[in-house]
Amino acid sequence: VPTGKLQISESPSNNADTDGEAIFLSLVIPTYKERDNIKNVVKILSQVLDECISGRYELIVVDDDSPDRTWEVAQSLMEEYPQLRVMRRQQERGLSSAVIRGWQAARGNILGVIDGDLQHPPEVLTQLVTEIEQGADLALASRHIEGGGVSSWSIVRRFLSRGAQVLGLIILPSVLGRVSDPMSGYFMVRRNAIAGAILNPVGYKILLEVIGRGRVGAIAEVGYVFCERKEGESKVTWKQYVDYLHHLLKLRLSTGHLGTVSKFSQNMGFPIGRFLRFGLVGLSGVFVDMAVLYLLSDPTTLALPLTRSKIIAGEIAIFNNFLWNDAWTFADVSMQQQEWRQRLKRFLKFNVICLAGLVLNVLILNLVFNFILPNRYIANLIAIAVATIWNFWVNLKLSWRV
Numbered sequence: 185v186p187t188g189k190l191q192i193s194e195s196p197s198n199n200a201d202t203d204g205e206a207i208f209l210s211l212v213i214p215t216y217k218e219r220d221n222i223k224n225v226v227k228i229l230s231q232v233l234d235e236c237i238s239g240r241y242e243l244i245v246v247d248d249d250s251p252d253r254t255w256e257v258a259q260s261l262m263e264e265y266p267q268l269r270v271m272r273r274q275q276e277r278g279l280s281s282a283v284i285r286g287w288q289a290a291r292g293n294i295l296g297v298i299d300g301d302l303q304h305p306p307e308v309l310t311q312l313v314t315e316i317e318q319g320a321d322l323a324l325a326s327r328h329i330e331g332g333g334v335s336s337w338s339i340v341r342r343f344l345s346r347g348a349q350v351l352g353l354i355i356l357p358s359v360l361g362r363v364s365d366p367m368s369g370y371f372m373v374r375r376n377a378i379a380g381a382i383l384n385p386v387g388y389k390i391l392l393e394v395i396g397r398g399r400v401g402a403i404a405e406v407g408y409v410f411c412e413r414k415e416g417e418s419k420v421t422w423k424q425y426v427d428y429l430h431h432l433l434k435l436r437l438s439t440g441h442l443g444t445v446s447k448f449s450q451n452m453g454f455p456i457g458r459f460l461r462f463g464l465v466g467l468s469g470v471f472v473d474m475a476v477l478y479l480l481s482d483p484t485t486l487a488l489p490l491t492r493s494k495i496i497a498g499e500i501a502i503f504n505n506f507l508w509n510d511a512w513t514f515a516d517v518s519m520q521q522q523e524w525r526q527r528l529k530r531f532l533k534f535n536v537i538c539l540a541g542l543v544l545n546v547l548i549l550n551l552v553f554n555f556i557l558p559n560r561y562i563a564n565l566i567a568i569a570v571a572t573i574w575n576f577w578v579n580l581k582l583s584w585r586v
């Protein structure tokens with residue numbers, strides 16, 4: 185079992201199998217508790233592949249030390265199926281890393297993956313191989329193009345699956361926009377399209393990692409129907425949805441792929457990320473302000489006069505916001521100007537601008553309330569919004585000079 189970085193090498197250390205024939209395809213079958221499926225899977229996959237690329241493939245079962253001893257059953261098949269290899273992982277866990285570890289041990293230049301529960305119809309392999317032979321860097325089995333489908337999913341599961349896809353499209357359109365079925369775990373990719381990239385084992389969706397971090401050119405898709413499971417059970421739980429979200433964000437942040445919202449705001453010249461951080465810091469200031477106001481003015485605590493308390497509370501909140509904005513919202517700028525004089529200068533500017541923002545806030549509240557909309561809360565919301573934008577924009581230009 186390979187260890188260390190999850191990285192695929194440019195060329196396999198050894199490309200020939202025992203009879204000296206060059207291996208074309210290495211197909212990984214990740215398994216966890218598939219004891220009742222594994223024999224059938226190996227048998228059918230061997231039949232299909234013998235027919236289409238006889239002798240030029242290997243099957244690599246990567247089992248995570250299943251308690252039902254799937255690995256043992258798989259090992260017992262090796263005599264009958266000489267193209268079969270079995271990896272039993274005892275240190276690591278998880279579907280994505282299992283697939284990558286399998287690929288690291290692979291001897292072929294085409295790296296594939298298929299589920300070990302017969303939910304992925306094996307006949308489709310032939311079409312995937314053809315697509316690769318015709319030049320595709322990645323050949324994907326998809327449920328969402330012609331010839332594809334999901335046999336008998338409930339409305340809820342269909343909805344969740346599509347919802348996850350739409351969410352992904354918003355967060356990472358440059359990756360998910362390239363394929364009709366980004367959740368597919370049934371595909372083949374050319375080794376040199378992913379070699380060298382450090383892959384991340386987060387979550388279930390290895391395809392996102394491959395497209396997001398690799399250099400994948402042409403992509404071909406083949407329709408398939410996701411069959412029902414006959415033996416064993418799915419390992420998908422709520423955790424997979426959380427992992428998926430985590431995975432999207434991680435890819436987004438670490439690869440420079442932009443989401444729809446960011447693309448839009450970038451085109452409009454508006455720094456949306458900074459603005460959101462600024463807004464969040466502002467919100468933290470509200471809590472600080474409230475807490476200090478309580479400590480100073482509440483009859484059960486210090487019972488100071490309200491106006492005096494509020495001025496102190498407001499000033500402390502401004503100080504709080506400055507610290508966070510300097511360390512987080514505008515970290516890139518303040519990193520370059522760390523001297524305490526420079527910091528002090530920024531703080532004074534921030535202070536003056538925020539006080540002006542407060543005056544603006546009061547003015548607008550009165551204006552809106554008296555002349556436009558006689559509802560004080562909505563008027564206040566509008567006033568807060570305007571003051572926030574003022575605070576953000578003027579501080580951006582004057583205090584941190586972005």
Ligand code: GDD
Pocket residue numbers: 213214215216217218246247248277278279282298299300301303367368369370388410417418419420
């Ligand atoms: N080694 C290893 N380690 N294998 C695992 C693990 C793990 O932690 N978890 C699951 N597997 C194996 C299962 O044994 C099975 O062969 C395959 O990965 C898919 O797992 P399922 O639990 O059957 O997932 P599913 O049926 O919901 O399929 C979903 O994931 C597939 C990813 O391969 C769907 O999203 C499919 O579209 C997708 O193809």
Ligand code: MN
Pocket residue numbers: 299301303413418
């Ligand atoms: Mn399954």
